[in-house]
Amino acid sequence: MAQTTYPAEAPASATPSAQTKRRLPLARALDESRFFPTILLGPILVFFIVWNVVPLLWLLGVSFYRYKVTAARPPQFVGFQNFLDIWKSTEIWGLLGRTLSFMVLTVGGATILGMVLGFLFWGSGRMPGRRLALTLLFTPMVLPPVAVGTFFRLIYDPIFGIANFFTEKLIGQRFDFLGSKDLAFGATIAVDVWMWTPFMILMTLAALGSVPKAELEAAEIDRLPWLKRIRYIILPNGKFILMLGILLRTIDSFKTTDLPYLMTNGGPGNKTEFVGLSLYRTGFEAFQMGDASSLAIITLLIAIAFASIYLYVLSYRETRAQLQ
């Protein structure tokens, strides 16, 4: 706090020089203004109010109405009825449960695979063509989910998909990955894990990079077994970045909408319909704006909870760094 307070009148204006005289009136006014910090915040506050605060209030309002866009009758005020409906319906618990198991499996899969491969790539410093290899490795996470969802339908296709070519070669059987009730969920997770394992590799590499060299050298000299090195040297130092990675991935997987929309459209049945997609269908396919708004408010609360956890983890590192 104290470090950042400037004298209200900037030194420049206190000692007028040839320079200050040539200055534009606007710049002079800014130099003398006590509200300079607030003026800088002007644009972001406009954006924040118009695109966040107003829509949020709108959403809150609509969530108390029974409002179907395509219906002729005007919106009808129903109080907390939409929320009560959501609370009572069994579908919502199925939906949340499905989203949760998707999150756990995809984050878990990407984390385990990413950590193993991250360790593998640890010593890649002198690898020939490293930059190109890493580009290829990291490609999946920067692709448009829409494109990924689309082309995996081709790869998973029961008749001419290459995935079936391999399963037939290996176990002599063909599957309808995205059309079968038992396989669609797993197939969606596999694609998501493929997309996001590179991110966890990246985070693992960053975590390994944050381990002090001296401690690793000491372990090398002491011939400490690898499991102990991981347990006592790598984990305590790299834990924070790994945790951040897992958390970011958890938040992101909660948001998954485009990928299942293009790949399976939530089907078969509702096996791959997660919160984001369900919300989309309630709002923009069934046009039940009231129900969709209540659901949106619930997801918003979940998101705020995630953001708080994220900030807690960040501040945890800061306080720990101060102690050392």
Next chain:
Amino acid sequence: MTAHPWRQRLYHLLLWIVALLFFSPVLWIFMAAFKSGGEIVSPTPVFIFRPTMDNIIRVIQEPNFLDYLKMSFVLSIGSVLIAIVVSFLAAYSFSRYRPTGTNFIMFLLLSTRMVPASAVVLPIFLMYTVLGWSKTFHGMILFYAMFSIPFSLWILKGFLDGVSLRYDETALVNGGSRLHTMFRVVLPQVKPGLVAAFIFNILFVWNEFLFNYILGGQGTTMIPVLLATGVKQGGMTDWSFVASISLIYMLPPIIAIFFFQKYLLVGMTFGTVRGEV
């Protein structure tokens, strides 16, 4: 290590194989873009084929394709430029003057990026319908600017906090104006932050689909919408169309992470983890 050059070579070979495995689905689609329609849907996969440019030429000649591609460029670059200017001003104020509520606003903005896209777009859609902003260019570009702000703000504030206050003090004492201090003295110090925020926000807007699908219309449509609607309408999917669009559209992000690899870590973690891989 150097005692066993063959072991090292084997290790590097293994790493290359892993990298190629991760790239292989993408490669398969890129290959499909150069195949004839029959080769794509043949029940036994065709690995060796005579490449043809017909698909790509056909996609480029598609009436809307170039317009949509142009819109992808205009919207992603334009909105991120707006976002970066807005968030640099705010980040400077937050970092240097710490007005009350700094942490709270940073927190609220961050949480807006943690909500599923469909929950974000719903209230905006209701608002835009009433204001008449849906399907307009300014509605789209300003919305994407808002979408890019939280992330740019977090990256830039992180970098600005790392720039010593001595720079500001020296500049002000020597008679520089506040604007001079901000743009000529401090701004150059956070160039890596600007680059990271710029590249990765462009990537996010570039890859975005749902907002554009719901809020956009004639004249503001980007390629992902073309891809999704092209696939969804009517029974048979035109795979050579999908593959060629994917090829053209996915190359820029891949090239971007090749050239900006050292910003990848900052870019993918809201600027909270610094460093290179």
